[in-house]
Amino acid sequence: MASFNWMAAADAVVPAAGAQSAARPDTTMAITRGAARLLTDMGFALVPELTLPNGRRADLAGLSRKGRIVIVEVKSCREDFAADAKWPSYLEFCDQFYFATGTNFPASVLPAGEGRIIADAYGGAIVTDAAERSLSGARRKALTLRFARQAAFRLTP
Structure with a gap:
């Protein structure tokens, strides 16, 4: 059975269509790649651009071995950042929420x-810990299934 390389997938993440003109695509891709490497090193399985139940797309979503869900907004x-007012809508779908930025942010x-x-x-580091939230069991199950299905659909030829 062939395995899917999430690191390669994170390398291929492109900013969503219609992204604000202030965003810097090369910088965004580099930050996304480094954050993905960090989370992978921490043991998270990743899905870039995970579509949430509210229709928003998380830049990176991670699922830990214990089923905890982390969302990263790049x-x-x-x-x-100033052009984006949607990030609070991600909070109800994760146990921890992070902003990933470059050093000059x-x-x-x-x-x-x-x-x-x-x-x-090339990598990343957590410089500020995220607040701990706790998803309800039903929401955690629904999000875990969504995570798995979106990952599986990306493997389908």
Whole structure:
């Protein structure tokens, strides 16, 4: 049985169509790749661009061995963050939420209580821990099934 390389998939993530013009695609791809490498090293299975039940797409979603769900929102610059008012709609679908940014991103603009990952194309580090949330059992099951189905559909030729 062939295995799917999530690292390669993370390398191939492209910003969603209609993304704000302030976003920097090369920077976004590098940050996404580094955050994906970090989460993979931490033991998470990843799905880039996971579609959530509310129709939003999480830049990166991770599922731990214990079934905990992490969502990472990638921000390439201050303008990218300022143009995005949708990130709070991700909070109800994860146990932890992180912003992934480059080293030059001003941390002071990020909301308190949310985690921060600093990343580049080669890796990343958690510099601010994310608040712990706890999904209900029913929501966790539904999200885990969604995660698995979206990952499986991407493997279908």
